[in-house]
Amino acid sequence: MKKGLMVIISLVLLTGCWDERQFKNVKLVLTMGFDKGEDGGITETVSIPTIKRSAEGGSEEKVQIISTEARTPLEARNNTDLMVSESFDPAKLRVLVIGEELAKDNIYSVLDEFYRNPTNNLNAHIAIARGSASEVLTYQNTSDTRISKYISGLLQGAVATTHATGENIQLICAELFEEGEDFSLPIIEVDEEKQLLRFGGMALFHDDSYTGMDITANESIVFMLLQGLKGKSARLTHKVSDQHENERYNHVTTNVLKLKNDIDIKPEGDTVSVEVNLALKVRVVEYPADHLQEKKTIDELNVTLSEEVTKDAEKIVAKMQEANSDIWGIGRQVKAYHPEVYKKLKWSETFPEIDITPKVKVEIVQHGIIY
Amino acid sequence: MKPASQSINQTAETIKPTNNTKEQKVSRRQFFYILVQTQIGVGILSLPNELHAVSRQDGWISLLVAGVVLPIVLLILWLIAKRYEDLTFFQINEKLFGKWGGRAFSLLYSCYFVSVGVLIVLLFGRMISLWVLPNTPFWVMAVCIVTVGVYLTNGGLLVLARFYTMVSLLLLLLITLSFYSLQEAHWMYLLPIGESGITKIILGAKEALLSFFGFFVSIVIFSRVEGSVKERFKTMLQAHFFVTFFYLLTLIISYTFFSTKEITFVPEPILYMLKSFELPFIARIDLFFISMWFVSVATSFTTYLYMAGQGLKEVFRLKTAKRANVFISLIIVASASLIGYDMTKMETFTKYVIQSGFIFTFYIPPFILIVALVRRRIQKERDEG
Amino acid sequence: MGFIRRLLLGDHEKLQDREFINQNDEPEYPSSTKLADNVNYLMHEFHNTNDLRIRILNKGNASLLYIESLVDQGKIHETIFRPLEFNEVDSIGEIPSAKHTLNLEESIRGLLKGHAIYMEDGRKTIAQFAVTSSFNRSTEEPQNEKVVRGSHDGFIENLMVNINLIRRRIQNRDLTIKYYKLGKKTNTNVALVFLDGVTDPELIQEIETRLNYISSDMIHSPGYVEEFIEDNTKSPFPQMLNTERPDRVVAAIMEGRVAIMTEGTPTTLIAPSTFFSFYQASDDYNMRWFTGTFVRLIRLTSFVIAIGLPAFYIAVVSFHFEVIPDELVIPVKQSINEIAYPPLIEALVMVVIIELIREAGIRLPQPIGQTIGIVGGLVIGDAVVRAGLVSNLMVIVVALTAIASFVVPSNELSTTLRFLTFPLIFLAGTLGFIGITFGFMMILIHLTRLESFGVPYLAPVAPLRFKDLKDTFIRVPIYMMNKRPRDSRAVQMEAIGPSREWKQIEKSSQSDEAGKSINQPDGGNNKTDK
Structure with missing residues (x-):
């Protein structure tokens, strides 16, 4: 009994010691941006929403945006902490934006802190800012949503329409470290004229830095399909003929229903050749020229579409090779299936040189509710 | 009134032994769960990384090798236990090595169990401090787990067995959580198979054997388990293969989720992996995982505490092990607090415990078996002569 | 013919009244032939209590004694004087319904039971007449254990009526009742009810032993008996089921358990009881088994909610706010941002307030009780949030916890659950999730260690017995519960044949x-x- 009493007393006395972090005393940081600073340092920009609850139960929200210069991200956090009331906590970070310049330099130096400390949120979206991250974060959006919600919504939308991979901090980690595997990150641009943020395609990475080469927003659908990824919808628009005077009649828009991709790696002596096969089953969602009941039309369309998409794919592959960004992880696959070949190769030098032939086969399987 | 009640009292006394939980045997199912819960514990989080350090992505092959080899040791233990079916391990010692020799032997074993207990407390404290409560002093964590251990052990083996069986439900939960992560698996990361070579794989297997140390409990409680000798051996094997399967699952999941390079940076892959998942109603599954893992650690710890307590009870001829348990746990808290979060001290300590673990669980049992065989032969000759 | 044969053989055994209390233990005081001595002795023994009425009859040669407050005047007239009036007998002592004794002590016991005694000068024999008055309320459904479907009667304060309710439901010769007189001063009747041949004889013996050990002046409620005979008093968990419902008691008896009933209280104790038996309600067996299972599961979840929810909430907002999903972060932050006190204090305040409201509501007459509910629940709850003392999330959490604790069909367990919230709140406030796990583990270990009359308290989960899970987490159709559960220690397992x-x-x-x-x-x- 005495023991129990002692335990209870000590519990009461000890309560709130050590590791307590009161949620109400924390400044939540939902969006964070890093830019290249002077002398190899960085600039950290954070947006901190402060919520005030009014007596009537409603609430108003103020957003504070703070930029600080420092040598490392955590030093920057310390500096920021000196400027805000209460303490600053990125445990619920939603979006991490990295400036173009910094990304070209190296991104792991920024991310290390996120991987190392257990309270950080590895689920946060990660994106590259065209220009600087602080520009993206300080952008005053006209709609009243938080910047974190705006950017994460934008990125999720891009994933749903097969424009971007849903990369978060954790998911790129494997590719960051692994030889013979690279990754791409979505780009966010500020559209000054229209006062909007915009998804600007995918930035190709090699090892831990941005190559400067992009897959544009229009190309990115095929880019995703080539990786075997598909969101909720994947709409491709292609020009299929020159017959009609009205330009719009010459185009068809299709939605990919099913895809099958297959990367075929053949070792050839000291090098490898790669064949990327992509089979798409699509539904026509827009085709003003109509008459899809005729098998001939469909067959013709299938052929032209296949050619068009293959052309796109070739362009993308060329870009990837130029950027030396092995998104498919071909190098890792060579290492896994043909280790003796891989040992002989210096992969990062070999990748731009190898033969990669994309072959796309499009097949129309549906045409909507009219012919 | 009084005389009547006294007479009834006497009858009640005669009934008591049948009700006494201490004397009852544990069922084979409970035996299974004791074995499983003792082995799956503090090591599971760091196992993938440790194996990877030796045999890289072929760690899982190492584990399989260890899993296949270990039944030989189990067989040795069983052969010893079978000979003295109703004696506990410590009593067998006395029988084989004489009164004082046996006691000294049992005392050594108890010390080994205590040191494993200390190691478990240390690893647990470190893990909690790394992942959940960085500022909480070490002794708090040590007291927490030791309290659970003492309270559970003092209930007796039967309570231990019941509790283990009940909390094994959590294993199911852990397995489900792990399967959830298979959607992010890159099977390619397991390839090329056999890259690290046979020597490395064998070395890894040695490393993997560490995580099976807990099987030793099977001989300590062997005499307290229901069923024929053969049935009990079958249960031992089943438990062993279940544990192997469980380890294999964790290994494969961590090796397919993390790239070969990445995993070298991540000491606790499973936790790290769960950290990046988010369920719609709850984020940060790792925190829940580690809370559940606490239970697994507590059960392993309790088994070692139980074994050490039983050893002391036998050595000092105590009536119950309760006092011994409290005494041992005080020692454990004290010595664990001496080491605390100090990484270098802990590494040295871990090294010693692992070495003595190999000696006590792998090298000595064959020796005991030989002694037992020789003794029997002498006995036979004496009988014939 | 039989009569003659018996007469010839001399096989004529005189039957005697059965006494359920061992006569040898009782003191004896022989009656005297002098009426005055007898009366004086009785007067002295009763300390001249004023409600002992002595009616002198037969011109002072006989007297009729009774305790006024215990007897029914109408019955006295009916049983004693009417036969005289109608000249059926010559004297009161010859009335056939009388019970005769020579022991004055016995007549004292008779008087205390509400009998009238008749003594004549010159005769030692004392005649006793059962003229007890009884005031019984009707066997209404107990207020605290209502059911939607099923029987709607309940036990009352009269032991005989209660046993009657059981006997009517189990018309079987094996139903055995054992009386005990407990309480050295109060002499309370206690009855052990069980089904012989189904109940484990060792269990009965065990309970009898424990009952015999009771040495107390007073046994006035089942709580007394419970604390005298339960296995572990240092446990917050009740180890015997309390109920006022005959159908529940009957079900328990039929499972091979023992019911302990006390005179003067409708509450019956059932031993042995397991943790899960507190979660079974009579209603479950009157529902479709799907819904029965569903309700069961909800009740058992309520166990976790009732003891763990406030602790979980505290651990989340003061230790691990990372676990709040993204969509909820801002709303939660909004709600707790400007609360003055730490969540631990918030929770304690709210939990205590709820207990206050509950406690105030029980004792007050019903109309005021409702007012308390409205004032307490609605007004205070709303005002406390508006004043910014407690966050509205905390109000939700604590209210949910209280509701969850009331879901348990047993009142004792419900109190236990609300009590257990506190240590967990403190643990969560000290160590976060680790503290909660620690607390839950300690509770679970405690439950595993507990035993109720030789039955593990957590049976059939620990020790695990799959077959008996059919009436714990789920309720399978009744025809499938063909074996009695192991945790009742029944010796006859078969309960339902192929039906x-x-x-x-x-x-x-x-x-x-x-x-x-x-x-x-x-x-x-x-x-x-x-």
């Missing part, structure tokens, strides 16, 4: 009919009717 064989027969006959359905057109109709 749905007709289904097989019907099926086979139906398939027969399918062949010759033209011959028997009404075969199909039968099926639809049923």
Whole structure:
């Protein structure tokens, strides 16, 4: 009994010691941006929403945006902490934006802190800012949503329409470290004229830095399909003929229903050749020229579409090779299936040189509710 | 009134032994769960990384090798236990090595169990401090787990067995959580198979054997388990293969989720992996995982505490092990607090415990078996002569 | 013929009244032939209490004694004076319904039971007449254990009526009742009710032993008996089920358990009881088994909610706010941002307030009780949030916890659960999730260690017995509960034989009919009717 009493007393006395972090005393940081600073340092920009609850139960929200210069991200956090009331906590970070310049330099130096400390949120979206991250974060959006919600919504939308991979901090980690595997990150641009943020395609990475080469927003659908990824919808628009005077009649828009991709790696002596096969089953969602009941039309369309998409794919592959960004992880696959070949190769030098032939086969399987 | 009640009292006394939980045997199912819960514990989080350090992505092959080899040791233990079916391990010692020799032997074993207990407390404290409560002093964590251990052990083996069986439900939960992560698996990361070579794989297997140390409990409680000798051996094997399967699952999941390079940076892959998942109603599954893992650690710890307590009870001829348990746990808290979060001290300590673990669980049992065989032969000759 | 034979053989054994209390233990005081001595002795023994009425009859040669407050005047007239008036007997002492004794001590016990005693000068024999008055309330459904479907009667304060309710439900010669007189001063009647042949004899002996050890002046409620005989008093968990429902007691007896009933209280104790028996309600067996299972599961979840929810909330907002999903972060932050006190204090305040409201509500008359509920629940709850003392999330959490604790069909367990919230709140406030796990583990270990009359308290989960899980987490259809659960220690396991064989027969006959359905057109109709 005495023991129990002692335990209870000590519990009461000890309560709130050590590791307590009161949620109400924390400044939540939902969006964070890093830019290249002077002398190899960085600039950290954070947006901190402060919520005030009014007596009537409603609430108003103020957003504070703070930029600080420092040598490392955590030093920057310390500096920021000196400027805000209460303490600053990125445990619920939603979006991490990295400036173009910094990304070209190296991104792991920024991310290390996120991987190392257990309270950080590895689920946060990660994106590259065209220009600087602080520009993206300080952008005053006209709609009243938080910047974190705006950017994460934008990125999720891009994933749903097969424009971007849903990369978060954790998911790129494997590719960051692994030889013979690279990754791409979505780009966010500020559209000054229209006062909007915009998804600007995918930035190709090699090892831990941005190559400067992009897959544009229009190309990115095929880019995703080539990786075997598909969101909720994947709409491709292609020009299929020159017959009609009205330009719009010459185009068809299709939605990919099913895809099958297959990367075929053949070792050839000291090098490898790669064949990327992509089979798409699509539904026509827009085709003003109509008459899809005729098998001939469909067959013709299938052929032209296949050619068009293959052309796109070739362009993308060329870009990837130029950027030396092995998104498919071909190098890792060579290492896994043909280790003796891989040992002989210096992969990062070999990748731009190898033969990669994309072959796309499009097949129309549906045409909507009219012919 | 009084005389009547006294007479009834006497009858009640005669009934008591049948009700006494201490004397009852544990069922084979409970035996299974004791074995499983003792082995799956503090090591599971760091196992993938440790194996990877030796045999890289072929760690899982190492584990399989260890899993296949270990039944030989189990067989040795069983052969010893079978000979003295109703004696506990410590009593067998006395029988084989004489009164004082046996006691000294049992005392050594108890010390080994205590040191494993200390190691478990240390690893647990470190893990909690790394992942959940960085500022909480070490002794708090040590007291927490030791309290659970003492309270559970003092209930007796039967309570231990019941509790283990009940909390094994959590294993199911852990397995489900792990399967959830298979959607992010890159099977390619397991390839090329056999890259690290046979020597490395064998070395890894040695490393993997560490995580099976807990099987030793099977001989300590062997005499307290229901069923024929053969049935009990079958249960031992089943438990062993279940544990192997469980380890294999964790290994494969961590090796397919993390790239070969990445995993070298991540000491606790499973936790790290769960950290990046988010369920719609709850984020940060790792925190829940580690809370559940606490239970697994507590059960392993309790088994070692139980074994050490039983050893002391036998050595000092105590009536119950309760006092011994409290005494041992005080020692454990004290010595664990001496080491605390100090990484270098802990590494040295871990090294010693692992070495003595190999000696006590792998090298000595064959020796005991030989002694037992020789003794029997002498006995036979004496009988014939 | 038989009579003559018996007369000849001399096999004439005189039967005597059965006494359920061992006569040898009772003190004896022989009556004297002098009436005055007898009366004086009684007067002295009763300390001249004023409600002891002495009516002198027969010109001072006889007297009728009774305790005024215990007897029914009408019955005295009926049983004693009417036979005289109608000249059925010559003297009161000869009335056939009288019970005779020579022991004055026995007559004292009789008087205390509400008997009237008749003594004559010059005769030692004392005649006793049962003229007890009893005031019984009706066997209404107990307020605290209502059911929607099923029987609507309940035990009352009279032991005989209560046993009557049980006997009416179990018309079986094996139903055995053992009386005990407990309480050295109060002499309270206690009855042990069990089904011989089903109940484990060792269990009965165990309970008897424990009952015999009771040495107390007073036994006035089942709580007394409970604390005297339960296995572990240092446990917050009740180890015997309390109920006022005859159907529940009957079900327990039929499972092989023992019911302990006390005079003067409607509450019956059932031993042994397990943790899960507190989660079973009579209603479960009157529902469809799907819904029964569903309700069971909800109740058992409520156990976790009741003891763990506030602790979980505290751990989340003061230790691990990372676990709040993204969509909820801002709303939660909004709600707790400007609360003055730490969540631990918030929770304690709210939990205590709820307990206050509950406690105030119980004792007050019903109309005021409702007012308390409204004032306490609605007004205080709303005002406290508006004042910014407590966050509205905390109000939700604490209210949910209270509701969850009331879901348990047993009142004792419900109190226990609300009590257990506190240590967990403190643990969560000290160590976060680790503290909660620690607390839950300690509770679970405690439950595993507990035993109720030799039965593990957590049976059939620990020790695990899959077969008996059919009436814990789930409730399978009744015909499938064909074996008694192990945790009742029943010696006869079989409870229900194959009871749905007709289904097989019907099926086979139906398939027969399918062949010759033209011959028997009404075969199909039968099926639809049923």
